[in-house]
Amino acid sequence: MIGIIDYGMGNLHSVQNALKKINANCVISHDKDILLHCDKWILPGVGAFPDCIKNLKQYQLFDFIQEQVHQGKPLLGICLGMQALYEYSEEIEYCQGFGFIKGHIELMKDESVRIPHIGWNLLEKNQDTPLYPKESFVYYVHSYYAQDYNPEDLIGYSMYGSLKICGMIRHKNVLGCQFHPEKSAEDGLAILKYFVEEFI
Template identity: 45%
Template sequence: MIGIIDYGAGNLKSVHHALTKLGFASEIVSTEERINESKALILPGVGAFKDAMDNLKQVSLINCIKENVQAGKPILGICLGMQLFYETSFENGEWEGLGLLEGKVVRFDHELKVPHMGWNNLIPGPQYEADNGIGKEVTKGEYSYFVHSYYVDPENKEEVVFYSDYGLEFPAVVQKDNIYGMQFHPEKSSETGMKLLKNFGELIK
């Protein structure tokens, strides 16, 4: 069972619906017990970084999430959920993240319209494998649906599976060991998003 973590800052039902459509058992979970019982986890997220971290603190799930990840349980962060994996965000201040991955979250600072909203294509990065892993059967140029004003500046570029380009190249999909992140919304990204969710589900042992 894939546990979709409910901490008051996520688009839960659409993720649950997409997993059900793909044939994966999933459940919206909000307690340590159910998180610990899940075979894999998804951390969704919409809204502001600080608010999301405050919510996780209020429901006392930060240590539980970290312990499950350190034990090797697969976890997927979606949109803001992916950004929460990193050490620091500079969204309206400076805020500490979960620290599961090294890097920072910064605002787009160029002449293009912010937020970056709509469809954009995927560019294979160092971690991409065409026939294996999270990027299996997803090819260069496929499109995903983004809505964000901030992006990840990773310490380790080799963890990037796909980039996208919006005035600069930024990570669209990342992976380190059992930790996966997607800056876009796979559940809103048509066939490509469903392939990526399917790949995540199939990686769960």
């Protein structure tokens, strides 16, 4: 069972519908007892970083997630959910994240391209990975991106103007997608399928 973490932010039902397309059993919940019995978790998110962390703490999920992931629970963060995996963000104000992945989140700056970054982009491989068998096209919606991460954790990236966007990152049992796999057609479904069936 895949637990989709509900903390009042994020396109929960889009993720749920994508999981149903790959025949994955899933549940949307903020109930810790329900989430505890799920095999893996997905943390989606749309909005601002400080609101994400504030809501997680109000739902009493922040410490719970941190504890369970440190004990080995596999976690996939999507978009804002992926950004929350890092040490901190500079969006609006300095705000600490989970710290599962080295690095921080800052505003994208490149006058040659439009910010926010919205639309399809090529996800290029940074290392050999079974997460996706080829270069894939994925769908982004974001104005902030990860910096100062460990290059060894980087799975795939996209170029946007002069900016190298950390598209997919992994550290131990934590996986992050800056793009939306649930909106990325067959390539996105393949990534979700790998997370559900093979990611440890």
